[in-house]
Amino acid sequence: ALRISTEQHDEVLRRRLAEKSQALAEAMEQIREGTYGVCRECGCRIPLRRLEALPTATLCVTCQAQRETALAA
DSSP: OHHHHHHHHHHHHHHHHHHHHHHHHHHHHHHHHTOTTBOTTTOOBOOHHHHHHOTTOOSOHHHHHHHHHHHHO
16 A cells, blocks of 8 residues: 555655646746746736746736636636
């Protein structure tokens, strides 16, 4: 049981690292394209404080909140 639990934990960690790596690669591409810090939904600038806290953010606070509300419904 411990081995299975450890394997599941390792798989979750690998998946999260892969997702983070992909998000960072996308952020680097946005920097190259000149679109880094622009919300993908509304086109507004993402506040610097949000980008400092979450450099891979692709949505402004308002659009992110709307998305989370829609997913919770």
